[in-house]
Amino acid sequence: MKYLSEFRDANSIQTVLDAIHRITVRDWQIMEICGGQTHAIMKHGLQDLLPKKITLLHGPGCPVCVTPLNMIEKAIKLASGPEVIFCSFGDMLRVPGKDRDLLSVKAEGRDIRMVYSPMDALKIAQDNPAKEVVFFAIGFETTAPATAMAVQHAKENELTNFSMLVTHVLVPPAMEAILSSPHTKIDGFLAAGHVCTVMGYEEYFPIAEKFNIPIVVTGFEPLDLVQGVYLCIKQLEEGRAEVENQYIRSVRREGNIPAQKWMKKVFKVVDRQWRGIGNIPNSGLGLRDSYLDFDAERKFYLIDEDIAEPEICISGQVLQGLKKPDECPAFGKECTPESPLGATMVSSEGACAAYYKYRRSNA
Numbered sequence: 001m002k003y004l005s006e007f008r009d010a011n012s013i014q015t016v017l018d019a020i021h022r023i024t025v026r027d028w029q030i031m032e033i034c035g036g037q038t039h040a041i042m043k044h045g046l047q048d049l050l051p052k053k054i055t056l057l058h059g060p061g062c063p064v065c066v067t068p069l070n071m072i073e074k075a076i077k078l079a080s081g082p083e084v085i086f087c088s089f090g091d092m093l094r095v096p097g098k099d100r101d102l103l104s105v106k107a108e109g110r111d112i113r114m115v116y117s118p119m120d121a122l123k124i125a126q127d128n129p130a131k132e133v134v135f136f137a138i139g140f141e142t143t144a145p146a147t148a149m150a151v152q153h154a155k156e157n158e159l160t161n162f163s164m165l166v167t168h169v170l171v172p173p174a175m176e177a178i179l180s181s182p183h184t185k186i187d188g189f190l191a192a193g194h195v196c197t198v199m200g201y202e203e204y205f206p207i208a209e210k211f212n213i214p215i216v217v218t219g220f221e222p223l224d225l226v227q228g229v230y231l232c233i234k235q236l237e238e239g240r241a242e243v244e245n246q247y248i249r250s251v252r253r254e255g256n257i258p259a260q261k262w263m264k265k266v267f268k269v270v271d272r273q274w275r276g277i278g279n280i281p282n283s284g285l286g287l288r289d290s291y292l293d294f295d296a297e298r299k300f301y302l303i304d305e306d307i308a309e310p311e312i313c314i315s316g317q318v319l320q321g322l323k324k325p326d327e328c329p330a331f332g333k334e335c336t337p338e339s340p341l342g343a344t345m346v347s348s349e350g351a352c353a354a355y356y357k358y359r360r361s362n363a
């Protein structure tokens, strides 16, 4: 299969691994941003194939994992209303809130629907004019353009029964926040290829310069990932801190301009809470004033609650690369995918779920 089998070819991967082993002299810690990359690393056992001097850290690029608890509680509150059809991507349904998740609200008989796109939710609103339809708009720059299009369509069609619970987040401010921590251990980043497909990688140049850190835009197949590691290690060993693009088959420097225009038209940059990390300035997207009629928080007068995470859960440290999932005392005991304590275990992209699924004791 073109563009898939080539990037899983064992000989090609081994050639790059040999090159990494040849050039690695010092100890390096590299963070892959995206949960999809973390899963690919675990699934293909890539950490075990790298030199012992290289440690891969797992970043905050799992949208379900970083959606704050108070937003999940707002979603549960909205979905519990008899007049509401609540629409969400599937993996948000099992994320535990304070004492239950959206799936248990659905089991109580409320109308909660799993959708694949915000446009599906828009269609449900058009088909059910007597109901309020709310879409849970989560995710990074990858999903935000589709949310923006749905809001614009709702506005053009004067839909008054459609709104969004918006909790979109942006990657570069999170990278800056992690790098600004005095505890950070990161020497280089593998940036998320799909985010850069939308946004390009201009935004990373100031980060690479400010923190003197290599950033390599990287794809998701095993060959992509080892090439990303190779480019990053080569920079580190040569004392360079530049932005490079490994994922050239998908990413252009300027990104997807039409998608960015949609985002800019509908959203403005706002401060955003990240689960486990806290408030990060300018790290989220909120609806512009001209679209506030579609803001579910405003429409339904939702207020923020301060909700504590389970004390034992260290997912905040996992998301910042400070700890690995199997360093959590609850990992695989009190906390499993069937009975998750934190979002990094429940999400299909979460690092704890990846460790549980592909368990590697030395990963």
Ligand code: SF4
Pocket (backbone or CB within 6 Å): 312, 313, 314, 315, 318, 325, 328, 329, 330, 331, 332, 335, 336, 340, 341, 342, 343, 344, 345, 346, 352
């Ligand atoms: S294993 Fe569970 S409790 Fe531990 S950090 Fe991961 S999600 Fe939290």
